[in-house]
Amino acid sequence: MSNWIINHGLSAFILVVWMGINIFLFVYYYLFYDQGPQFEYTRELLGSALPWARAPAAVLNFNCMLILLPVCRNLLSLLRGSFICCGRTMRKQLDKNLTFHKLVAYMIALMTAVHTVAHLLNVEWYTNSFQGRYGPLPENLSMLDDSRELNTTYLNPIRSNSTTPTLFVFTTIAGLTGVVITLALILMITSSMEVIRRSYFEVFWYTHHLFIIFFAGLVFHGAGRIVRSQQVTDPPHNNSFCEDQPENWGKIPECPIPQFAGGFPQTWMWVIGPMIIYLCERLLRFIRYMQPVSYRKIVIRPSKVLELQLVKPGFKMEVGQYVFLNCPAISQLEWHPFTMTSAPEEDFFSVHIRSVGDWTEKLIKMVENLPEGGQGPKMAVDGPFGTASEDVFDYEVSMLVGAGIGVTPFASILKSIWYKFKDSDPKLRTNRIYFYWLCRETYAFEWFADLLQVLEKETEERGMRDFLTYKLYLTGWDQSHVNHAMVHFDKDTDIITGLKQKTHYGRPNWDKEFEQVRQENPS
Numbered sequence: 001m002s003n004w005i006i007n008h009g010l011s012a013f014i015l016v017v018w019m020g021i022n023i024f025l026f027v028y029y030y031l032f033y034d035q036g037p038q039f040e041y042t043r044e045l046l047g048s049a050l051p052w053a054r055a056p057a058a059v060l061n062f063n064c065m066l067i068l069l070p071v072c073r074n075l076l077s078l079l080r081g082s083f084i085c086c087g088r089t090m091r092k093q094l095d096k097n098l099t100f101h102k103l104v105a106y107m108i109a110l111m112t113a114v115h116t117v118a119h120l121l122n123v124e125w126y127t128n129s130f131q132g133r134y135g136p137l138p139e140n141l142s143m144l145d146d147s148r149e150l151n152t153t154y155l156n157p158i159r160s161n162s163t164t165p166t167l168f169v170f171t172t173i174a175g176l177t178g179v180v181i182t183l184a185l186i187l188m189i190t191s192s193m194e195v196i197r198r199s200y201f202e203v204f205w206y207t208h209h210l211f212i213i214f215f216a217g218l219v220f221h222g223a224g225r226i227v228r229s230q231q232v233t234d235p236p237h238n239n240s241f242c243e244d245q246p247e248n249w250g251k252i253p254e255c256p257i258p259q260f261a262g263g264f265p266q267t268w269m270w271v272i273g274p275m276i277i278y279l280c281e282r283l284l285r286f287i288r289y290m291q292p293v294s295y296r297k298i299v300i301r302p303s304k305v306l307e308l309q310l311v312k313p314g315f316k317m318e319v320g321q322y323v324f325l326n327c328p329a330i331s332q333l334e335w336h337p338f339t340m341t342s343a344p345e346e347d348f349f350s351v352h353i354r355s356v357g358d359w360t361e362k363l364i365k366m367v368e369n370l371p372e373g374g375q376g377p378k379m380a381v382d383g384p385f386g387t388a389s390e391d392v393f394d395y396e397v398s399m400l401v402g403a404g405i406g407v408t409p410f411a412s413i414l415k416s417i418w419y420k421f422k423d424s425d426p427k428l429r430t431n432r433i434y435f436y437w438l439c440r441e442t443y444a445f446e447w448f449a450d451l452l453q454v455l456e457k458e459t460e461e462r463g464m465r466d467f468l469t470y471k472l473y474l475t476g477w478d479q480s481h482v483n484h485a486m487v488h489f490d491k492d493t494d495i496i497t498g499l500k501q502k503t504h505y506g507r508p509n510w511d512k513e514f515e516q517v518r519q520e521n522p523s
């Protein structure tokens, strides 16, 4: 339980608070519209469809305020940097930004559905009230119109028999913006499904930019002030003189003509702040796009991996962080994330890019055709982002597990450890590292074999053989690999990696590995 609290306690707390606010807003505004005296006559026309439309609107305001914040990467980095006081738990929490973004988005989708259905019913109920289908009072209330001479104001926005619900929806600000917002949302959410994002990231990415339409529609959605409330409810109008005798309205003092007005649109107040923050985010990205980035070194590694060593003035990183790269020669709009494999101690930063799809393939092809020593294509760098994995250095024993190119964060950590070794950095509390790297192809190990070789030599020379235990697993092996290994089993170094520690075949037996680590580190 204590582990669960350490690992998930803060996330659970944030979820409970977020859900609590949603529930509070829904219940509070449902009761406000369901029981408020100022909506007594509005409810005569709309019944419970009124609170069912307005309560979700309040929850939508809250979540539309939140939805942009988790994707303001630079804001998160600023917060992450300032959370030194709250330490790793809060900083790690910020890494769950996209999970929270999706959660808020699903709440928006749910509330949009309820809000839309309720408002479509409202339009129907307004029409029926105007046509007298709900009895004299709704009909009389619907006959009220804005008139200075008669000192009346309207309650029912449908004020003619020729106005059908469909016509109403497409000729009012609320209806039109509502349709636009809902369509944008449906397209964004459907294109955001994992299966689309995995296979057609660009479809997701470009469709996602409908969020601009979504927010533009949202800001104006309430401008029509369609839902109206009674302005004076004391004395209450629903006394025997008034309620069913509109002929008395305005003729006897106990029964003034009921006055109505629409509510002040609020959504823009909820979303304007996050919209400005997000705008700054994109502005900062553009400024970074304009900053010069030069190539220090370009290395084509085996297994279609490209190592880029880049230099950007003023760039600072921490181990395990990632950057977004944009190569205008491939696409002006696409930014792709890559984890940095250099150490903060180096005067450049590097990434190892594995060719997996169109963008990475095009980049590697462009670089492969460069003349010797030629500069690569213009590259823009945004970042660094992500929680630094520097916490690794706070633990006496650390287990690092990388799979395929997912090893890149650990390359940065291992390199940084080497520098800390060289400088006998007192901050380095780590006295044991277990590094596991699983790859499908033998060549992949070449990406960082030289780094492991240097570390192996360095730790030996310092009499710290036990400092680094690394285990490389070749999971895409066949009999030829095993035969080859058997023939050379007596060699000092491994036939695949040239390292002292022999490569393992297949996937690790984690129970055994954890047991071994536990036994070797009893304290």
Ligand SMILES: Cc1cc2nc3c(=O)[nH]c(=O)nc-3n(C[C@H](O)[C@H](O)[C@H](O)COP(=O)(O)OP(=O)(O)OC[C@H]3O[C@@H](n4cnc5c(N)ncnc54)[C@H](O)[C@@H]3O)c2cc1C
Residues within 6 Å of the ligand: 197, 198, 199, 201, 202, 322, 334, 335, 336, 337, 338, 339, 340, 351, 352, 353, 354, 355, 356, 357, 358, 359, 360, 361, 405, 408
């Ligand atoms: C935090 C992070 C760190 C990463 N670090 C590395 C690394 O060090 N080395 C490395 O080789 N790869 C890394 N990747 C993966 C790398 O971003 C993708 O391989 C690359 O974006 C694929 O682009 P593509 O157009 O060539 O492939 P596609 O065929 O378009 O996509 C292949 C996969 O990458 C995802 N993807 C595509 N474009 C993007 C994008 N703009 N943003 C996020 N995901 C995208 C797709 O969802 C799909 O799952 C990292 C990804 C993340 C999220």
Ligand SMILES: NC(=O)C1=CN([C@@H]2O[C@H](COP(=O)(O)OP(=O)(O)OC[C@H]3O[C@@H](n4cnc5c(N)ncnc54)[C@H](OP(=O)(O)O)[C@@H]3O)[C@@H](O)[C@H]2O)C=CC1
Residues within 6 Å of the ligand: 322, 339, 354, 403, 404, 405, 406, 407, 408, 409, 438, 439, 440, 475, 476, 507, 508
């Ligand atoms: N978070 C980060 O900082 C980064 C993340 N990445 C991500 O890392 C991933 C690596 O991709 P790629 O290079 O193509 O990897 P590969 O698919 O080439 O290799 C994955 C390796 O992991 C093994 N593996 C997969 N699942 C398990 C499991 N459940 N238990 C044990 N071993 C497992 C595979 O073994 P088998 O052959 O038996 O399937 C294989 O050896 C990408 O999705 C990339 O986005 C990349 C860089 C940085």
Ligand code: HEM
Residues within 6 Å of the ligand: 067, 068, 071, 098, 101, 102, 105, 106, 108, 185, 188, 189, 192, 193, 208, 211, 214
């Ligand atoms: C109301 C609905 C939504 C809005 C307004 C919205 C808005 C945004 C915005 C503005 C970004 C930032 C783009 C950038 O600057 O990098 C973003 C990113 C993202 N959104 Fe949404 N989104 C919504 C719904 C969703 C849903 C339903 C999902 C997934 C289920 C999703 C997944 C993502 C992901 C994965 C990213 C990060 C893309 C990247 O940086 O690689 N979003 N969203």
